[in-house]
Amino acid sequence: MRTLTPSLLTREAFAPFGNVIEVHPDNTQLAINYGRTTRHHAVAEVATSGPDDRAILSIFRSEPVSLPFQLQVMERHPRGSQAFMPLSGAPYLVVVAPAGDFDAAGLRAFLASGSQGVNYHAGTWHHYSLAMERTSDFLVADRDGPGNNCDEINLEPHVMLALGEH
Amino acid sequence: MRTLTPSLLTREAFAPFGNVIEVHPDNTQLAINYGRTTRHHAVAEVATSGPDDRAILSIFRSEPVSLPFQLQVMERHPRGSQAFMPLSGAPYLVVVAPAGDFDAAGLRAFLASGSQGVNYHAGTWHHYSLAMERTSDFLVADRDGPGNNCDEINLEPHVMLALGEH
Numbered sequence: 629m630r631t632l633t634p635s636l637l638t639r640e641a642f643a644p645f646g647n648v649i650e651v652h653p654d655n656t657q658l659a660i661n662y663g664r665t666t667r668h669h670a671v672a673e674v675a676t677s678g679p680d681d682r683a684i685l686s687i688f689r690s691e692p693v694s695l696p697f698q699l700q701v702m703e704r705h706p707r708g709s710q711a712f713m714p715l716s717g718a719p720y721l722v723v724v725a726p727a728g729d730f731d732a733a734g735l736r737a738f739l740a741s742g743s744q745g746v747n748y749h750a751g752t753w754h755h756y757s758l759a760m761e762r763t764s765d766f767l768v769a770d771r772d773g774p775g776n777n778c779d780e781i782n783l784e785p786h787v788m789l790a791l792g793e794h
Numbered sequence: 795m796r797t798l799t800p801s802l803l804t805r806e807a808f809a810p811f812g813n814v815i816e817v818h819p820d821n822t823q824l825a826i827n828y829g830r831t832t833r834h835h836a837v838a839e840v841a842t843s844g845p846d847d848r849a850i851l852s853i854f855r856s857e858p859v860s861l862p863f864q865l866q867v868m869e870r871h872p873r874g875s876q877a878f879m880p881l882s883g884a885p886y887l888v889v890v891a892p893a894g895d896f897d898a899a900g901l902r903a904f905l906a907s908g909s910q911g912v913n914y915h916a917g918t919w920h921h922y923s924l925a926m927e928r929t930s931d932f933l934v935a936d937r938d939g940p941g942n943n944c945d946e947i948n949l950e951p952h953v954m955l956a957l958g959e960h
Binding site for chain 1 (some may be wrong): 826840854877881923
């Protein structure tokens with residue numbers, strides 16, 4: 629079985645798939661609140677696609693996975709973006725593939741720190757949240773509205789996600 | 795000078811001003827990701843008001859205040875909601891007043907835990923982020939778009955915010 633190993637999450641490597649939500653020197657930074665706050669402005673957008681859509685906030689509470697972990701399914705949201713911001717300080721794993729017809733050759737895995745969020749662009753294929761270490765909460769910003777917004781495919785053959793080759 | 799003391803943040807007490815963003819048994823809960831995740835669904839909405847508006851995510855990095863703290867200004871965003879989710883685990887203070895013509899008699903202060911976010915409804919008067927204890931990051935979900943979206947008033951006379959009467 630093919631093994632996928634994660635790279636450290638960076639905005640450059642993740643750019644084809646979406647945004648990294650983090651404090652970063654390259655962000656647009658605004659001094660507000662009489663100098664007491666720095667606003668890292670618009671690091672991501674909650675994209676919607678129809679007049680009856682709305683942007684919502686949810687909390688996902690996820691049980692951690694054990695590695696190596698067998699990847700069996702991938703999903704995408706054609707009508708909107710989906711952002712995950714970790715609230716529990718634990719690292720987590722992100723698995724993506726480019727938008728368009730699913731191609732397993734394009735699978736990429738990233739190790740995100742507990743202070744890095746991700747925002748999947750509409751249509752980006754991704755695995756569901758892969759918490760590590762402990763039960764982890766994520767603030768999720770995504771699109772709600774009419775019509776199907778989740779396509780899922782079975783990954784055949786399965787792919788093993790592991791921190792190192794084995 | 796008048797002193798305002800905070801109450802513990804609860805969804806019931808905060809309902810006139812907005813939403814509390816937290817894991818809570820009364821949330822709509824959905825089992826997703828093959829049972830690995832509980833989705834606390836749509837605990838808040840990022841409200842916008844115009845066709846050219848968008849919902850964005852930013853990170854606010856705020857220096858903590860020392861108590862007692864003199865409240866001098868209040869603000870409101872007429873064209874959209876504004877949500878704050880703490881990322882640093884520290885408690886923080888929230889000061890609000892009802893939407894409409896500002897009335898200092900309606901001022902309320904809340905002590906939020908490090909796992910509680912708030913979403914101010916459009917028009918709710920609020921003080922800017924009042925981090926406590928240490929430099930604190932917040933994920934902020936609000937509205938971006940054309941036109942003025944921030945009214946600010948000076949609080950005259952000033953009001954003292956303190957954890958206890960003194």
